Amino acid sequence: MNRSITVIEIDGQAVPFDEGQTIMDAAMAAGIYIPHLCHKPGLTPHGSCKLCTVDVDGRSVSSCTMPAVNGMKVSNNTPALMEVRKSITQMLFVEGNHLCPSCEKTGDCTLQAVAYHLGMLDGHYPQFYPKRAVDASHPEILLDRDRCILCALCVRAGREVDGKEIFAITGRGIDATLSIHSESGLLGDSDLSVDDLAAHICPVGAILIKDEGYEVPIGRRTFDLHCIAEPGLEPVILRKGDHTDA
């Protein structure tokens, strides 16, 4: 059987894809960066952060969930879309409590890196200053909800890779929050182990490994050495604190 070649166009560049791939899959395979926060290859796409928003034939779609269709014309790196993504990033900053200078994740934080990439200079919108609970009950892992962006990566990593029910998003609207699957509701009473992907996948400083604090000095952290738009960066972000390529 003759396999016909299927192609989409991203900002005028022809990008081949296989049946079943999303726009994001095709873009990543071609080394094209579409900003994203709630997406990691290998986990079921979520489609919630909306950072990966692109325009397809004038329609707004999430590239991490939209299947590629032959002949699609995708706009990605346009000033208008960069502006939209900057606004969305600012929204994520103001709804939580992100004090980057005092955050252990600084320099390794994807939210921060995306913000720099998009030229974000301030939160723009008024801060919400929410009151959210910190959970330090686990001997090796810290959960600081102030920085949680509700991307559900930890939820999916637990279920799909670690095979455990650990995290879930509960609540509604602006009161949506990250909850723990344990009788006490505390992380220390959950099944989470420091070897789980769920303990390491957080793109921000909401889930931190306790005894790794400041192991890598500022200036030598992931985004001190790499640009977020660099192709093939995903494994590096996950290997935080262990930059063999540095």
Next chain:
Amino acid sequence: MGVESSNDVQGADHLLHRLYEIQLKYGYISKEVMLCLSKELQLPITQVEGVVDFYSFFYRTPRGRYHLLFSHCTSCGDLSLMQRCCEVVGISAGETRSDGLVSIDSTSCIGMCDQGPALLINQLPIVNLDDARIDQLVLLMEQQTPICDWPSDWFTVQEKVCRAGLLLHDTLEVGAGLRAALRQGREALLQSITDSGLRGRGGAGFSAGMKWRFCREAVGEAHYVICNADEGEPGTFKDRMLLREHADTLFEGMTIGGYVIGAEKGFLYLRGEYRYLLSHLQQCLVMRRQQGLLGSSILGEAFNFDIEIVVGAGAYICGEESALIESLEQKRGVPRVRPPFPVTSGYLGQPTIVNNVETLVAATHIALHGGAWFAAHGTASSKGSKILSISGDCARPGVYEYDFGLTIAQMLEDCGATDTQAVQIGGPSGRLIAAKSFDRTIAFDDLATGGSMMIYGGQRNMLNVVQNFAHFFAHESCGFCTPCRVGTQLMKNGVDKIATGHGTAYDMDELKRLSSMVKRRSHCGLGQTAPNPILNAMESFPEAFIGVLTHHEYEPYFDLDRSLNEARRLTGRDDAEAHLS
């Protein structure tokens, strides 16, 4: 996928129903009870907690033995009555009195918009509220009179069909539509539904014939029919009337849908606010089973079908079809990623049709009278009739049925609306139009609508209307996607800032930019329509905003005096010295 359960649970054991019983019995749902329930139903504790915290009618802290929820709708809401009630009872909104007798709060529109100001007391509606009735009901509460001994007329929701058209003109003989359907056979029937030009009445207007065909052709272990009776759009109550007066025709429509797509099971998803209709609906189902119109071998044919009712618990988003399906599956009502669409992957991942109450009622009529009969009415793009819920500033609020194509002006004349400033077509998520557009028509290619018509007379402050809607959407956003979760809050804050006299021209520009972004970039229809009232009002009623702007170039959000509110409350002071300005 982990232990997240999506078992096909029956009736009483549905998580929403179990939680309702617990809420009713204890006045709240404690962590201990949630743990027990999660073990018993074998659902993760996070799923149980997630559901409790998602739906407005479940509480983690005790509510009063009399729990009052005043509708916060521009048609069936009057918060000054709530204020009065709070004062007499001696609590603030959102609180439970220390003796545990009463709690009072406001809630999104409860669908009583043609019945005067209304509230829910322990999930039962009381309509036609006024000061006197408030005083009387406070007395009855203080005397601890059981609600069943209260004046029964307070609870009587009188269905007012002010204008009957194609569908409401006659009540069909029970079983007639279904018999006609089975006589025609699946293919001919589907053709007739398609030929009728019937489009969804829930708002989106997708062709019913096409939806049924896609679903019928989709491969799956089972197919499902869902009737969307969530009717959460403020200002809509025509489904309430249909559920009360035409339940048989509706259930028949669901059964016909099941016959066409090859389903054996149907669900009616009833909004929690309409729980008072549940016993009537259930009786109707029992009768239909006795008459051989539901169950196995329906009317002697090799066709089995039954219907179950699931009752929601206060979440507008559950009217969105994929969120509704999540809710049926005992989860938080978060809209799914599309594609896939419910017709191929709906309830339990199986092919499912979701249709509005009115769409299914129309299907029964079409089965009986034929597609051509239906298509002979209406306009080229919009066949048949539309049932409207008309409320607000008019002499005769109620249900009106018209052939598509009528003008707003005609509608206003018929319901006795004079001096009309604006009409909110299709509820807050629809379109706000001003007098200069009253010659426009109700049709899919002009003013498409699910049927909510909220009328605003000349005396109304349109900015307050917009503010009400902004609060509604911020309260109802499911929180899944960033633009809507954060954006609806920012829009609410922005409108509040302007409405309280602290807005500047810059704030107006900002609000506009934000609104356009949320509208275009949100995940589902809620976020995509939430900015409509703001954008429409800025266009049609700019003076409502501009008139209250301060003249400063910039005015911060932070308000020093307001930030002292808590200190004043704690110290019990409210004198001039305790204020900054």
